[in-house]
Amino acid sequence: MKEIKKSVTMKDVARLAGVGVGTVSRVVNNEKGVKKVTLDKVHKAIKELDYLPDAYARGMKINKTETVALIIPTIWHPFFAEFSFYVENELSKQGYKLLLCNIDGDKKEIEYITMLKQNKVDGIIAITYSPIEDYLTTNIPFVSIDRTYENKHIACVTSDNKAGAQLAAQKLIEKGCREIAFVGSHNSTNNETKNRHLYFEQYLTREGYHCHSFDIEEPFDNFVEQLEVFLKEHPQIDGIFAINDFVALDVIDILEHLGKKVPDDVQVIGYDGIRLANERRYPVSTIKQPLELMAKEAVQMLLSVIDGESYPLQSVLPISFKEGPTTKK
Amino acid sequence: MKEIKKSVTMKDVARLAGVGVGTVSRVVNNEKGVKKVTLDKVHKAIKELDYLPDAYARGMKINKTETVALIIPTIWHPFFAEFSFYVENELSKQGYKLLLCNIDGDKKEIEYITMLKQNKVDGIIAITYSPIEDYLTTNIPFVSIDRTYENKHIACVTSDNKAGAQLAAQKLIEKGCREIAFVGSHNSTNNETKNRHLYFEQYLTREGYHCHSFDIEEPFDNFVEQLEVFLKEHPQIDGIFAINDFVALDVIDILEHLGKKVPDDVQVIGYDGIRLANERRYPVSTIKQPLELMAKEAVQMLLSVIDGESYPLQSVLPISFKEGPTTKK
Numbered sequence: 001m002k003e004i005k006k007s008v009t010m011k012d013v014a015r016l017a018g019v020g021v022g023t024v025s026r027v028v029n030n031e032k033g034v035k036k037v038t039l040d041k042v043h044k045a046i047k048e049l050d051y052l053p054d055a056y057a058r059g060m061k062i063n064k065t066e067t068v069a070l071i072i073p074t075i076w077h078p079f080f081a082e083f084s085f086y087v088e089n090e091l092s093k094q095g096y097k098l099l100l101c102n103i104d105g106d107k108k109e110i111e112y113i114t115m116l117k118q119n120k121v122d123g124i125i126a127i128t129y130s131p132i133e134d135y136l137t138t139n140i141p142f143v144s145i146d147r148t149y150e151n152k153h154i155a156c157v158t159s160d161n162k163a164g165a166q167l168a169a170q171k172l173i174e175k176g177c178r179e180i181a182f183v184g185s186h187n188s189t190n191n192e193t194k195n196r197h198l199y200f201e202q203y204l205t206r207e208g209y210h211c212h213s214f215d216i217e218e219p220f221d222n223f224v225e226q227l228e229v230f231l232k233e234h235p236q237i238d239g240i241f242a243i244n245d246f247v248a249l250d251v252i253d254i255l256e257h258l259g260k261k262v263p264d265d266v267q268v269i270g271y272d273g274i275r276l277a278n279e280r281r282y283p284v285s286t287i288k289q290p291l292e293l294m295a296k297e298a299v300q301m302l303l304s305v306i307d308g309e310s311y312p313l314q315s316v317l318p319i320s321f322k323e324g325p326t327t328k329k
Numbered sequence: 330m331k332e333i334k335k336s337v338t339m340k341d342v343a344r345l346a347g348v349g350v351g352t353v354s355r356v357v358n359n360e361k362g363v364k365k366v367t368l369d370k371v372h373k374a375i376k377e378l379d380y381l382p383d384a385y386a387r388g389m390k391i392n393k394t395e396t397v398a399l400i401i402p403t404i405w406h407p408f409f410a411e412f413s414f415y416v417e418n419e420l421s422k423q424g425y426k427l428l429l430c431n432i433d434g435d436k437k438e439i440e441y442i443t444m445l446k447q448n449k450v451d452g453i454i455a456i457t458y459s460p461i462e463d464y465l466t467t468n469i470p471f472v473s474i475d476r477t478y479e480n481k482h483i484a485c486v487t488s489d490n491k492a493g494a495q496l497a498a499q500k501l502i503e504k505g506c507r508e509i510a511f512v513g514s515h516n517s518t519n520n521e522t523k524n525r526h527l528y529f530e531q532y533l534t535r536e537g538y539h540c541h542s543f544d545i546e547e548p549f550d551n552f553v554e555q556l557e558v559f560l561k562e563h564p565q566i567d568g569i570f571a572i573n574d575f576v577a578l579d580v581i582d583i584l585e586h587l588g589k590k591v592p593d594d595v596q597v598i599g600y601d602g603i604r605l606a607n608e609r610r611y612p613v614s615t616i617k618q619p620l621e622l623m624a625k626e627a628v629q630m631l632l633s634v635i636d637g638e639s640y641p642l643q644s645v646l647p648i649s650f651k652e653g654p655t656t657k658k
Contacts, residue, residue, distance in 0.1 A: 010354040021351040025339040067428075075404060076414040077606045085405040089434035097444075099396075100429045105418035115426075246606070276605065276612075277406045277575070283605075 008051045017045035067097045068302060069116050071126040074104040078274040079245075079291075080127065083145070086295030087125060094303060096122070103128065116140070123302045129191055141305035143298045146192050148314065155301045157315045158192040159289035164319040165199035168241040168269045168287055171321055173207060175267055175328050177239025180204055181212035183227065183251055184243025185220060193243060196271060200241050212237055228254045238266055245270035248284040252326060268326040282324035290317050337380045346374035396426045397631060398445050400455040403433040407603040408574075408620075409456065412474070415624030416454060423632060425451070432457065445469070452631045458520055470634035472627045475521050477643065484630045486644045487521040488618035493648040494528035497570040497598045497616050500650055502536060504596055504657050506568025509533055510541035512556065512580055513572025514549060522572060525600060529570050541566055557583045567595055574599035577613040581655060597655040611653035619646050 010028070014021045019038060026034050027042040034042075045051070068091055072080040088098040099121060101112045109128055116124060123141030143155045172180050182197050201211040214230040216223070231237065231254055242248035248270030252262050260266050263285075273288030275281065282288075297315050304311035323329065339357070343350045348367060355363050356371040363371075374380070397420055401409040417427040428450060430441045438457055445453060452470035472484045501509050511526050530540040543559040545552070560566065560583055571577035577599030581591050589595050592614075602617030604610065611617075626644050633640035652658065 010357070011351070021354050022340070025350050025354060028339070070429075074414055074606070075417065076407070076411045078405070078407065078410075081407075081410040082405045084429065085403055085431055085434070088404065088429050088431050092431075092434055098429045100399075100413065100417050100427045102414055102417050102421075105414070105421055246609075249605075249609070274605065276578075276603065277403070280575075280578070 008049045010051070012049055013042065013045045013051050016049060017041040064122050064306075065120040066095055067099055067121045068299075069099040069101055069112070069121045069124045071101045071103060071109065071112055071124060071128060073127065073129070074102050075100060076102075078276060079272050079289075082275075082278075082291045083127070083295055086292045087299060090296050090299040094299065096299075096303075122306050125298050125302055129187065129189060141302055143302045143305070145294065145298060148190055148192060150190060153313060155305060155311055155313055155315075157294050157298045157301065157317065159294065159319050160316050161192050161195035161319075162199045164271060164287040164289075165196045165241070166203045167319065167321055168196075168271070169200050169203035169207070171269060171285075171327065172239035172241065172267060173204075173209065175239070177267055178209070179212065179234070179236040180209055180239040180241070181214065181234065181237045182241050182243075183214045183230075183247055185216050185218050185223065185247075187218040196241075196243050215243075224250055224254065227251070228257070231255065231258060240266060240268045242268065242270045242284075245272045245274045245284050245286055248286070248326070252284070262326050263328050267328060269321075270326075273322055282322050285324040285327040286322050288320050288322045290319065293317050337378045339380070341378055342371065342374045342380050345378060346370040393451050393635070394449040395424055396428055396450045397628075398428040398430055398441070398450045398453045400430045400432060400438065400441055400453060400457060402456065402458070403431050404429060405431075407605060408601050408618075411604075411607075412456070412620045412624055415621045416628060419625050419628040423628065425628075425632075451635050454627050454631055458516060458518060470631055472631045472634070474623065474627060477519055477521060479519060482642060484634060484640055484642055484644075486623050486627045486630065486646065488623065488648050489645050490521050490524035490648075491528045493600060493616040493618075494525045494570070495532045496648065496650055497525075497600070498529050498532035498536070500598060500614075500656065501568035501570065501596060502533075502538065504568070506596055507538070508541065508563070508565040509538055509568040509570070510543065510563065510566045511570050511572075512543045512559075512576055514545050514547050514552065514576075516547040525570075525572055544572075553579055553583065556580070557587070560584065560587060569595060569597045571597065571599045571613075574601045574603040574613050574615055577615070577655070581613070591655050592657050596657060598650075599655075602651055611651050614653040614656040615651050617649050617651045619648065622646050 010021055010024050014024045017024065019042060023034065023038060024042055027039060070084055070087055072084065075081055075084060084100065091098050103109055109130060117140060125143045125145065127145040128147070143157060146158050148156050182200050184197060186194055197215055201213065204211045212234050214227060216226060227250065240251055242251050248268050251268055255262055255266050262268055268284060270284040270286040273282065273286045294317055297317060301311045301315065339350055339353050343353045346353065348371060352363065352367060353371055356368060399413055399416055401413065404410055404413060413429065420427050432438055438459060446469060454472045454474065456474040457476070472486060475487050477485050511529050513526060515523055526542070526544055530542065533540045541563050543556060545555060556579065569580055571580050577597050580597055584591055584595050591597055597613060599613040599615040602611065602615045623646055626646060630640050630644065
């Protein structure tokens with residue numbers, strides 16, 4: 001990215017071009033009546049000094065960019081795609097544009113944050129499972145999804161992971177499962193998804209069931225292979241709550257490979273509520289995150305931060321159960 | 330969106346504030362040494378006139394925004410999500426940012442184009458199946474995906490629909506199908522997807538097969554219901570090429586509903602190569618569009634247009650067959 005040079009002013013341009021500041025202003029504003037020879041001199045000076053009038057914009061509320069950046073792991077994932085769809089739609093209603101930033105591409109979080117600070121965005125909405133808070137030293141308006149921050153006053157939107165985990169446990173018990181397992185992974189950051197395991201196990205225990213647990217630490221090798229070993233070692237398992245729908249799909253593949261039928265032998269519930277597209281079906285029974293609501297809330301919070309209004313630091317939104325083909329009706 | 334008023338210049342601001350143009354320039358450039366009272370007068374005048382120095386940017390190559398807009402029907406669709414992922418990644422490598430515009434949200438093509446003209450983007454990449462060319466009266470750099478334009482010099486990137494249609498026909502014949510059908514829809518715009526029917530049927534005829542055709546005109550009601558009637562009326566069909574993977578999924582649902590097994594009774598091939606995400610499987614056997622290549626080509630073409638370099642008006646990229654669970658191995 002071309003870095004904006006704050007130190008270069010219209011006066012510098014005028015001096016180098018050998019013209020008055022008013023002339024530079026006329027050129028900059030595309031006004032008519034400037035002689036070709038003068039125009040060329042000013043353009044040459046602008047180019048030479050890398051002068052950008054945009055440098056003016058910083059901190060002046062009058063010149064908001066009306067652009068918000070969305071940082072996500074990858075847009076090529078139905079959960080992030082659905083969330084982005086609703087964020088863009090909501091921003092668009094409010095007169096804002098959306099800049100898309102995929103972390104799984106060539107740029108990493110820190111590069112994006114640096115770029116966004118240098119360039120003009122009014123704020124950032126981010127879904128990131130790495131410790132991005134270290135880069136958030138400046139006061140750029142920021143709303144985080146699925147993460148909470150211990151020592152920072154950062155706005156955060158999540159689905160109700162606790163209620164979701166409890167509902168998954170309740171549904172598996174209701175549907176007749178007796179040997180129930182949690183399957184997932186975790187990392188060292190303080191993200192909300194950890195509550196899925198915690199409250200699932202707590203609910204089962206309270207109801208008198210044992211919780212079989214497969215919850216490995218990231219980064220990992222051979223997740224699928226390790227999971228297959230776990231499922232082979234526990235052939236009695238008849239109900240599984242997976243930390244997200246993609247892990248649920250992995251579980252289903254492994255079970256089929258092991259000769260088990262879903263949902264007849266083993267029932268599976270995921271988390272997220274992914275679908276290929278709006279009009280498509282849920283591939284797994286799932287705890288659905290209210291992505292439209294989460295997107296609206298995130299945009300609302302961010303605009304409050306931008307406008308200096310008060311806002312809740314954390315917003316927890318309600319989940320629901322969606323019946324797919326992997327549980328018994 | 331706040332509209333940029335072209336007519337307001339730094340001179341107007343100076344006049345209203347009762348100061349010199351040089352003072353306005355110093356304020357605009359955040360220079361030190363401007364008295365508080367003067368600062369306030371200038372800010373007030375800027376606000377009152379809605380003055381934006383950005384108006385200067387238009388047409389001056391030196392002040393490129395390094396932002397490109399991507400207009401797609403919806404990001405919540407694996408085909409558009411994958412394409413967007415690769416476009417953003419490629420733009421990012423080239424120092425450009427991506428503005429995401431979903432047509433299926435609240436804004437329509439024309440609103441986006443208007444917004445993009447008013448604001449600053451260096452160019453537009455668009456996948457749109459409505460006649461957007463009517464709005465493209467200005468010379469904003471533009472690359473279209475899957476559309477060709479009769480009377481306009483607009484750059485276009487497509488997959489090789491002709492080769493894809495022929496390959497689908499060839500694969501169905503090779504895999505033993507004898508009563509083969511095309512299933513899809515079309516509208517009045519001149520888009521490349523029409524070639525999928527044309528060259529599929531041509532290939533079958535040349536090889537001595539009849540092509541059963543279900544190809545209704547958009548907009549339509551009850552696509553699925555009409556398709557079910559067609560499949561009931563032609564119970565002998567044992568191979569189907571669907572215009573895209575989503576239609577293939579519809580076909581599979583209807584066949585299952587009619588008691589037919591896929592691929593045992595009927596084999597189905599789609600077009601696009603959709604997957605939930607990069608690491609996920611193909612849900613249908615499919616003619617895969619080379620989306621990474623198409624994204625790179627679209628970005629390259631757009632940057633050539635922006636930089637005034639020569640570029641090919643149409644780029645046609647190679648397809649491939651991906652074996653999914655809906656054809657016999």
